[in-house]
Amino acid sequence: xxxxxxxxxxxxxxxxxxxxxxxxxxxxxxxxxxxxxxxxxxxxxxxxxxxxxxxxxxxxxxxxxxxxxxxxxxxxxxxxxxxxxxxxxxxxxxxxxxxxxxxxxxxxxxxxxxxxxxxxxxxxxxxxxxxxxxxxxxxxxxxxxxxxxxxxxxxxxxxxxxxxxxxxxxxxxxxxxxxxxxxxxxxxxxxxxxxxxxxxxxxxxxxxxxxxxxxxxxxxxxxxxxxxxxxxxxxxxxxxxxxxxxxxxxxxxxxxxxxxxxxxxxxxxxxxxxxxxxxxxxxxxxxxxxxxxxxxxxxxxxxxxxxxxxxxxxxxxxxxx
Numbered sequence: 001x002x003x004x005x006x007x008x009x010x011x012x013x014x015x016x017x018x019x020x021x022x023x024x025x026x027x028x029x030x031x032x033x034x035x036x037x038x039x040x041x042x043x044x045x046x047x048x049x050x051x052x053x054x055x056x057x058x059x060x061x062x063x064x065x066x067x068x069x070x071x072x073x074x075x076x077x078x079x080x081x082x083x084x085x086x087x088x089x090x091x092x093x094x095x096x097x098x099x100x101x102x103x104x105x106x107x108x109x110x111x112x113x114x115x116x117x118x119x120x121x122x123x124x125x126x127x128x129x130x131x132x133x134x135x136x137x138x139x140x141x142x143x144x145x146x147x148x149x150x151x152x153x154x155x156x157x158x159x160x161x162x163x164x165x166x167x168x169x170x171x172x173x174x175x176x177x178x179x180x181x182x183x184x185x186x187x188x189x190x191x192x193x194x195x196x197x198x199x200x201x202x203x204x205x206x207x208x209x210x211x212x213x214x215x216x217x218x219x220x221x222x223x224x225x226x227x228x229x230x231x232x233x234x235x236x237x238x239x240x241x242x243x244x245x246x247x248x249x250x251x252x253x254x255x256x257x258x259x260x261x262x263x264x265x266x267x268x269x270x271x272x273x274x275x276x277x278x279x280x281x282x283x284x285x286x287x288x289x290x291x292x293x294x295x296x297x298x299x300x301x302x303x304x305x306x307x308x309x310x311x312x313x314x315x316x317x318x319x320x321x
Contacts, residue, residue, distance in 0.1 A: 011080075011087040015058040016045035016127075017095045018076060018134065019066075019102060021112065026134065027102055028118070029065070030109040036086075041111075042127045043092065058093055067105050072097035077133040078309060079288050081126035090126045092133070120233045126288070132256045133290045137168040138302045138312030140259070140292050141319035142203075149177050152185065158320065159189060163198045171217050171238070171314075173203035183208045190214070199236055206230045218255070220246055229254040241291075244283055251288040259314045260284065262295025281308035 019027040029044045031037050046061035048054065059070035073093040081088040104110055115134040123131060141162065147155055159170065170193075174182050186200055190212070193200050201215035202208050209216035215236030218226070223239045223246060230253075231237050239250040241258045250258045260283060262274045274296060275283070284291040290311035293301070298318035305313050 011089055013048040013089050013091060014045060015048050015054060015061055016043045016090050016092040016130065017058055017062050017070070017073065018043050018092060018130065019062075019068075019095045019098065023114075025112040025114050026118075027066075028111050028113060028123075029104075030111075031124075032107050036083075037124050040124045040127075041122045042124050043130055044108075045092075048091070054091060055093075058095075062095070062098070065106055065108075066102040066110075067100055068102050069099040070095060070097075071099060075309075077130060077290060077311075078285050079126045079129045080286060081124075081288060088126060090130070092130050094134075128254075129289050133311060136257055136290055136311055138306070139167065139299060139319070140169055140171065140312065140314035141167055142171040142173050142314060142316045144316050144320065145173060145175050147174055147176065149181055152177075152181070156185060156188060159185075160192050162319075163189070163192050163196050166196070167198060169199040169201070169236075171201045171203055173217070175203075179205055179208065183212065186212055186214060201236060201238060209235060217259075223249055223253075223255070226253050244286065247283060247287040247289075247291070255289060257290040257292065257311060258287065259292045259294040260310075261293075261314075263293045264296025266296045277304065277308050280310065284309040 027044065028041045030041050031039060044062065044065050045058065046065065048057045055073065058073060062068055062070055073095045076092045076094045079090040079092065081090060115131060118131055120128045120131055162170065172182055172186055182202065186202060189200060199215055201217045203217050204219045204222060206216050210231060213235065216231060217238040220240045220242060229237060237255045239255045239258045241247045241250055241260050247258055260280060262272055263277065263280050264274050280293055292312055292314035293305040293310045294314040297313050297315055299313055302312050
């Protein structure tokens with residue numbers, strides 16, 4: 001007779017609110033002594049009760065916890081989180097209008113910080129994904145793969161102009177270039193990037209990213225071979241994903257975000273069956289990290305990507321027209 005299987009834990013649906021003030025600061029609350037993950041910091045909120053609608057539940061929790069009246073909120077990210085003893089779905093909304101002054105009603109400490117000032121290490125695992133969703137932009141340009149090394153000067157200027165226009169994050173993906181030449185390009189761009197607050201990521205070059213103090217975007221084969229995050233929390237790590245298993249691996253090693261592709265048909269991969277927006281949404285909602293739509297997409301579809309639970313759009317040629 002087969003041994004009985006353990007029942008699956010009930011998923012606790014938790015509503016969380018990211019209160020953002022007029023100075024761009026967000027409110028964090030510290031979990032009190034005696035609670036699960038006591039001492040860690042989180043975005044305030046609480047459990048969705050049976051039969052309760054999501055937005056009224058968020059309003060109730062924020063009133064009970066902080067004494068405020070919710071006026072306006074919009075969805076930010078849904079984060080499934082798996083602990084040894086429980087399963088959570090952290091349903092997070094960005095709150096930018098409320099009545100009253102937030103104050104501690106449950107003995108929790110509170111602090112206001114800009115997202116860039118928050119040390120991810122102080123947050124619960126699920127709340128780190130929320131922080132990344134706050135920090136990450138809706139656009140993620142990637143350099144075209146067919147740029148040759150003799151176009152270095154031209155593309156140094158083009159990338160520099162993109163940074164000066166305000167692109168917050170860029171991936172240097174230059175497969176035709178020797179690795180050292182890509183690193184030299186990154187070194188040349190770093191002063192401009194730091195001046196404008198732009199994050200640079202190298203494609204697949206973990207050692208180069210570590211040495212330069214910048215981010216890395218993992219190829220999907222690299223992602224599957226890793227057992228832990230390859231860079232400190234202060235340096236961005238992205239990953240190329242194509243299915244649920246790869247998104248799960250990205251979450252497992254604490255990657256900051258993923259690209260999920262192809263959403264639509266692309267000339268470069270004519271035989272690859274596209275996900276389509278409904279499938280993209282299912283995968284993005286089940287992921288425990290921000291997900292960009294990539295493949296057959298362009299910047300005009302950012303709103304559609306966000307409606308489908310994505311962080312935004314990643315793209316190649318459409319961002320360099």
